[in-house]
Amino acid sequence: MSLTARVPALAPFQVRSFRYQWPADLLASWAFEMEGVILGWFVLVSTGSVLALAVFGSLQFLGTLISPLFGMAGDRVGNRKVLCLMRATYLAVASALAALFLSGLAAPWSVFVLATIMGLVRPSDITLRNLLVGETMPSNYLMRAMGVSRTTADSARIVGALSGAGLVALLGSGMAYLGVCFFYAASLALTFNVGVRRLRVLGEEPAHASPLRALREGFAYVWSTPDMRAVMLLAFLVNLAAYPLIGSLLAYVAKDIYGLGQTGLGWLIACFAGGALTGSIAISTFGAVIRPARTTLVCAVLWFSLNLAFSWIEIPLLGQIVLFVSGFVQSFCMIPMAVLLLRVANPAFRGRVMGVRMLAVYGMAIGLLAAGPLVEHTGFAVTGTIFSLVGIVFTVVVGVCWRRHLWDVGADANAR
Helix, strand or coil, X not given: CCHHHHCHHHHHHHCHHHHHHHHHHHHHHHHHHXXXXXXXXXXXXXXXXXXXXXXXXXXXXXXXXXHHHHHHHHHHHCHHHHHHHHHHHHHHHHHHHHHHHHHCCCCHHHHHHHHHHHHHHHHHHHHHHHHHHHHHCCHHXXXXXXXXXXXXXXXXXXXXXXXXXXXXXXXXXHHHHHHHHHHHHHXXXXXXXXXCCCCCCCCCCCCCCCHHHHHHHHHHHHHHCHHHHHHHXXXXXXXXHCHHHHCCCHHHHHHHHCCCCHHHHHHHHHHHHHHHHHHHHHHHHHHHHCCHHHHHHHXXXXXXXXXHHHHCCCCHHHHHHHHHXXXXXXXXXXXXXXXXXXXXXCHHHHHHHHHHHHHCCHHHHHHHHXXXXXXXXXXXXXXXXXXXXXXXXXXXXXXXXXXXXXXXXCCHHHCC
16 A cells, blocks of 8 residues: 555645645745744834734735735736746845845834835735645645645744744844745745646636736626635634734733743744644545535634633743644634635636635734734733634624525535
8 A cells, every 4th residue: 555545644745746836835934934033023122012013914914905916817827937926026025134134234114114025925825825736636635735735834833933033042133034045945946846837727718808807707706606705704804803813913922921032932833833733734634524614614713712712811831732722723714714715616716716815814914903002002811802702703693694505514615
C-alpha cells in the first residue's frame, strides 16, 4: 500500500502543482507572520498607543476592497501569473523595510506608508492560493487539499511568530527583516512552478469584456445564489467580531494585561496557531465526512463563545489554553467555508466569487478600528464581550434565515 493511501492527508501531494504550491505558500506565510510581529511590536513600542496599533492592523486589510479585481485578473490571465506579481511586490516592500531598519531610519510614518502598499496586495494572497488549489485538485481531494493548504498559514503563525520575536531580540529588526526577504524570494521562485496552463471556461466572458461588467456579473452571481450570499455574510461576521480579538489586539493583551514582552506575544500567537494547525491536520485526515455548511455554523458559534471566555481571562497560561482551543475550532469554521464556495461556484465565476469573499475580510479592518477606541475607554473584557455576543446572535440569525440552504443535509452546501 502506498504512503498516500495509508496517510489520506498526503493524497493531494500526488498532484505536481501542489508539491510546489505548498512550500511556496508556507514560506510566504512564514514571512507574513514574522513581518506582523516585527512591525506590530515596533508600532506599539514607538507610539505607545493601542489605537495606532489597531490602525496599523487595519491597514493590512486595505486591499480587500479591491480583491475582486485580483480574482477577475486570475480568471483572465491565469492565477499563477497574478500570484507571482503579488509575491514580487512583497519582496520589494520587505527589502525597503529591511533597508530602513538596517540604516536606523525606520519611523512609524514610514512603516505605515509601506504597510499600506503591502496591505493593498497581501489580502488577496489567500484568494489566489485557494483558486490554484481549486483549479488543480480533483474534487474528491478538495477538502483534504484545503486542510493541508491551510497548515501553511497555521504553522507559520507558530514558526513565524516565535522566530520573528526571537530574531528581533537576538539580531535586531534589520537583520530579522533580511530573513523575511529570503523567505519571500524563495516563495516567489517556487510559485513559478505552480498551477496549470490557462484554459478558457465555457460561459466565461471574453478577454476584451469590460472589467466593470465582469465585476457586476460576479457580484450579481453571488447575490443571486442563496447559499453563497449566506456564507459571505458569515465570512464578514467572523472577520468583524472574531478575528480582531485574536489578531492585532493580542499585542495589547500581552503587554498591558499579561505583562509579557515580545517573546510572550509570540507564544500567545503560537498557541492560537497551534490549535489551528491541529484543526487543519484533522480536516485533511477526516475531511471526507464533513458537511461544510453545518460545520461552519456550529463552529462559528463555538468560536465566538471561546472568544467571550478569553476576554475575561487575566492568567497567561489559561489564556494560552483557550487560544489553542479557539484556533482548533476556527479551522473547522473557515476551511469548510472556503471548500463550500469552491464547490458550489460556477468555474467561470470562481475567481470573482473568491474575490468577493475576500471583501469580507475588510470586516476585520472595521472591527479593529472599532475595537481600538473601545478598548481604551471600556477595557478589553467589555470589548470582547460585546464583539462575541454580536457574533453569536447574528450567526444564529443567518442559520435560521438560510436554514434550507445551510442546515438541511440534502443541501448542496452540505455535500460531502
